[in-house]
Amino acid sequence: MVDFQLDAKGLxxxxxxxxxxxxIKKMESGQTFELISDDGGSKADVPPLLNKTGCTLVEMKEDGGVFTFLIKKD
Amino acid sequence: MPKQMNFIVSKNSFEEFGMMVILGTTGAAMETQMNFFFTFWGIFQLKKGYKPGVAGMPFPFKKLGGAMFRKMLKGFGYDDMWEMVKDGVEEGKIKLYPCSMTMDLMRVKKKQLREICEEPVGAAAFLEMCDNADAVISL
Structure with a gap:
């Protein structure tokens, strides 16, 4: 179970x-967030956002152009 | 100290507007202070109701191109582009500075500019801001 989920497919x-x-602004330390995106740029764009906002990328899965990011707030 | 990037916007095109919105909002999301200095033709970007045309399109299609791009970007999930900027301005992460001399040169009055703009500044004030910037970029 994750604390937050966002399906950003199509964006x-x-x-x-x-x-x-x-x-991320709503998250508290230790909480988790699953982000789903089918924007090809997300693979390169999400990690820098996490670096700048005190989050860690726990896992990234790719399936047929759909990226699923499991994010944890430090 | 948070990172700071300063941008010079000197053209009135949709392309410049789009870069301002996309880089400004993304930088703000990444906790970077994003300052924009609007000078020469760039001042028109800040006028209420101004709809920039596309510089890269041939003359009769410039305005139409702007409407077309806006529609396509809406399909990409964009909200109203000025509303996107407004979020960053309200958080204090985006600051929009009109060039004071340009306003006189182009006969643009302060009341014609969007309320989310900062007070107009001159060259020295912008350059002092750049002393502390990690990057200064002319769009």
Missing amino acids: KCPMPILKAKKV
Whole structure:
């Protein structure tokens, strides 16, 4: 079970990042967040966002162009 | 100290506007202070109701191109582009500075500019801001 989920499929850069940041702002230390995106740029864009906002990428899965990021707030 | 990036916006095109919105909002989301200095033709970007045309399209299609791009970006999940910027301005992460001399040169009055703008500044004030910036970029 994750604490937050966001399905950002269909959104293109920078919208998955901007919407993800809104979720990250609500997170407390230790909470988890699953972000799903089919924007090809997300693979490169999500890790820098996490670096800058005190989060860790626990896992990233790719399945047929759909990326699933498991994120944890430090 | 948070990172700071300063941008010079000197053109009135949709392309410049789009870069301002995309880089500004993304930088703000990444906790970077994003300052924009609007000078020469760039000042028109800040005028209420101004709809920039696309510089890269041939003359009769510039305005139409702007409407077309806006529609396509809406399909990409974009909200109203000025509303996106407004979020960053309200958080204090995006600051929009009109160039004071340009306003006189282009005969643009402060009341014609969007309320989310900062007070107009001159060259020295912007350059002092750049002393502390990690990057200064001319769009």
